[in-house]
Amino acid sequence: MAAMIRLRTSIVGGPLAFQMRRAAAARANECGLQVLTLPNLAARLASGFRSPVPSEQLDRAIQQALAAGGFREIEKVRHLPGMTRAVSRALRKVWDADVSLRSTGPKNARLSDLALIEDRVRRELPLATALPIDLRDEALSKMRHAARTIGPLTVDRLSWIAPLWRPLIDALAKEVSVEWIASPHAETAWFAGRIVRPPEVDRPAPAAVSCADPHHEVIESLRWARLLIASGIARPDQIAIVSAGTTPWDDHFRALAPDAGFGLAFPHGIPALSTRDGQRCAALADVLQHGLNQQRLRRLVSLCLGERGAFESLPANWLASLPRGATLSRPEEWRRAISAAAANDASLEGGLGALPIVDILARGISAAAEAAPLVLHGRALQLWQSALRSAPPEAIELSLRSSRIESDHDAADVRGVVLGTGAGHRAATARPTSRADGPPLASPAGQRLHRSGSRSVERDPRSRSSRRSRPSAFPHRRRGSDRRSGALPWAPKRAGKPRGPKPSSGRPAGRAALESARSGARLERGRSHHGPPAGCGAA
Template sequence: MRIETEVVDGPLALRMRRLDAARAGATGRQILTLPLLAARLAGGFIAPATQEILYPAIRQALEAGGYEDIDKVCQLPGMPAAVLSALRDWWDMEVPASLPDNARLRDFTLLEHRVRGALPPGMLSPPDLVKAALERVHFAPKLVGAVTIQGVPDVKPIWRPLIAALGDVVPVRWIASRHSGRSWFSGEIETHPPGAASLLSVDLCADPRSEVREALRWARMLVTTERVPPDQIAISSASPTAWDDTFLVLSREAGLPVHFTHGIPALATREGQTCAALADILLRGLSQERVRLLFARLPRNPAKQNLPADWAKGLRRSAALTSPGLWRHALEQTRGERVDGDLAERALLPILDELARGIASADMVGRRLLKGSALTLWRDALRMAPPQAIELSLQALRVADGREPGNSIAWGPARHVAAAPRAHVRLIGLDANAWPRRSSENALLPQHLLGHLRLPSADAAEGDQVMHDIIIDQSQNYTLSRAYRSATGSLQASSILWPKDRERVVGRSAIPAHAFSESDRLYARPVDAGKDSQVRASRACWHAWWDGEQHTTHDGRVRPDHPLIVEALAEVQSTTSLHRLLCDPLGFVWEYALHWRAQNLDPQPLALDHRSFGELVHALIGGVLRGGVPRTGDEIGIALNREAALLTGTWPIIRAVPPGLLWEHTIAMARERAFRGLSDALGEDRGAAWTELSFGEPRNEPHPWTTLAPVAIGQTGVSFRGRIDRLDQDTARGAVVITDYKVGAAPERKKPVVFDRGAELQRVFYALAVRSLLPDARNVSSQLTYLKHDPARTLRLMNEELENAIDHAVAFTAAGVHLQRSGQIAPGPAPVFFDPLSIALPTDVDTYRRVKRRVFAQANAALDKLWSSP
């Protein structure tokens, strides 16, 4: 069997030439890169040191210390990557016998010596690999045979002695483009004949995303219209990472076979997302959402198999659960809701204990929870940098995309495409400082410390121009493109390689001649798009929103007596739903008829929102009063301390609370305001006190009511239930005082507060409920106690004012019910606080409300008096 060897450059050329050899049945032909050729000659189990091997050696060398200049920065997270980049540059060039004498170079040569010494047996750096290969070059006739350097644009100086030595023992031929750097080569040279190289178009696109879109349109046109095989098409850039994410998304949408020759970002894979979920917990701590996300993405392994399917049943999604103790307490409280009892605790809690140790346990936790590709990615990320920088490591990792280049469109860096030319190419990113790239200094070995030495990376601009020339020279036809603006919106100048006289502007909204996907086809054919039901609906919605003369279904209008609305009104209402009904008619439909809910995007807030803080204060007051009405300030203080200690531990397992110190501060503030509320009633004889008193729902707790049925609101057909903060009942005098605690400040106004534009509807409905449920009460007073003031400030509503307010509340409820049943529903007034459901309204909501002001005013006329009430 005759042995021959082809030497190629880059992963695309390696796989394509091996595919060609397999198709040709070329037994005995070896397809190797220069490092693999050297390893083949070195013999045994020798292999080039890969990135996965070099990173641990670099970290070991940095940890050894003893450096003059870099000792203070050698433990920084980005140092291993910087050293690897410098080592590759250093090894690629021909290092002279004498070097400039300075501390940085002395440190670097020491570091390089340590890295080479720390490599495992059989794994060699390029200098050692070349040395070992040269010692066995006389075996080349039997090991490699005749050598053909196929399409390699240039050979780095480190490999040139090996090529020269091979030429003395075996035939060496170099077949490449006329632009390749072969002036130093003394063997047989063969030049590829240039292709037709016709320039089809020079496209000036709006931005990088538009460039990708135009590239995919071009590729689709070649495949479908001109019947070009995908393996004859290539799209390239000098540095493709800026376009990778867009290519990944749009190529999947297009359904085109696009092969990323340089790999895809690891975080774009399921395994990468699993690693990211684990890193998120180790770096930022436990939370319920992070733990749920991690276990949803974990591969099948013993840790996950031992966990029952209903392990999270009963856990409140609103609880952050930021420590193993909180998890243990929450799982114990919900044990009865799970089929297997405490199995979830026994399986989950040991894992949570390990996760709670943080990033220091990254290696151990990774081995326990991950396997297969996810574990490989995790280990690679830990090799690259200290565990504390694992986020950056995961972002830098790339993995193979799983596609075969032999039946795919190639997308990758120019060097890969230049080594494996294709007939139809598109070069993108021809902007100034992008192609050719600006020459940059190595971060660890700047030029001013190197003297007469010059690293290969310093010649990046010349290399990019050579790659450009090779790709074009070997093509049949090619197209060029660049972006007028960057992804961030800044203007970009053209490259020196850009043919200005052939430029044509491709607008972002231009109709394409050939679409790359179904959505692009609809964009190209407005008539077809107009037939699509979703497009028709969106266009109708847009026109309806800005038609100031019409009240349409897109504004909230529905048919009279819509079944969902009738069903929602038939439910027993709460004071919260009543507030929606009367102050936000459209929001009532969204929340109670359609059951829309806002997603909680903040698993652990830095502060409780206004409503949650009020509930905390109410819980403190309610806990104190459940043990009896305190008579002195000391009794109030003791009782509050007891309740505060209890809530400090119980609240975090049912809802999200701020981190440690902030939670303690929040409890202290709530205790202070609760003390003001309880002190406000000291010295007053109000009779029996009830707190957190429910009505309208069956409960087995003590209550003063004559019935537990929901309370009807007049003749409106609506009934409601609720919970009163505090109710004081003096049976002898027939007096009842309803107290609604407010954690904010009292309004600065002279007129009495009745509805406050609908914000204080609750206490009027409470008075209605008390009047209905306690028919013997002759004197009902409803008061607002504002706890932000010291002492607390109380605003009372009683006697005739309260009776009028109740009558008006019933009338407003009747109007709200009629509005809902008639279907004339429209957005209410702009909310004072942020309303998460407002995302369903147009983005420019202020302009929308202004355009629709008249029709909305007509629809909401019956409730407008409430929204302007004092």
């Protein structure tokens, strides 16, 4: 039976496409199919015991490389908040552009610093993991095993492939059959294999609507999805709600999801602070960064009870016995208050066990690494440690604010509507009905985005200036990706494009780069009847 299974491989892009393709293969009983991303393809060909370096390990190795010092240009800024994240992004851009830092000369100080960091990171990584550029080179050296380990290869609906992986695809085309299911908008000029174009189908023009603010957009998006489901036009697994950046809408979607009547999947992750584990981390950060007092410690204890932390061994009512009006901002005040309560009630003597914890918390943010294992456990502790890796302890609140954790809902669930980031994510999945929420025009970033219609100007976190990325070095810009995929090449049967809210000045907002010249209907915030969904024949 094993000899009858025909091994073949499908390459997808992004976590959403990965989940959807695996679910479709399982439902269709496609035995012998490997669903991989490009880094996993290189790892599979290089060795069965090698894997791409996870983001957590890469950030930890970069943090250690920066701590070693000895840089020419970034020495003065290596301790600034966000430096680990900035270096990680810079290295990934260099790797994706297929630029070898080993071959760079000493003339460019910044590239010399990046080369030094890359060399230190390479030495810090475990033997089982490898940098993307090293993994690609190792896979090219094992190309003779492609027929047995990879089999016929299909690049499934990717609109763009980074230059790093192009030599690998070209080399595979000489060993096995390689085809690329690509839209006419995809960049395929370099590809030497077989290109498969999807069939042309008729589709209605997308309809545009204008909403008051992100909360209003979320309400209208859920109304739109619910009406499609209730009227039988589309199933939940055929609907996607996407945006260039989901941050302004995530909290609103999370708050309104229980009343939507259908599941919502967040393949890009959910904001950590919207979960109980994130709130435990926020409560600890509040105590350490803003000072110890009774109110902050009560919040921390109430959130951490039942988590097998240091507070579990204390009497159940030790906090209730303390005077509510007392500030208790110093360890000696806590000692007097607990001792006085224990003198009145002998069962509260165990409350004195809180004093070592209070002493550590009173030391402030310098005790961030020491205090976390005492009060946090499981996913909350992992989230705290991850936030400390991406920023110094003094910036822990900013780091937690930008942290995301994996959603509990599977994007492949047939009962759920998918929320995604970027038009490329939606184009890489089989969701024929989609809605693209506009950027937050109320924010300065949203106003700049709409005025320029461009995202090619990227701010370098390692410098004070903002400059344009050079096409030769960074050819894959977010705006270009969205334009290739934002033309909706996979012909959704119905599509809605709500325009963003008005800026604070009240004047009409500019149009997004993906939006056509079509005029959009304005939706009132308090309307009770919303009519047919966008793209379904509404006037």
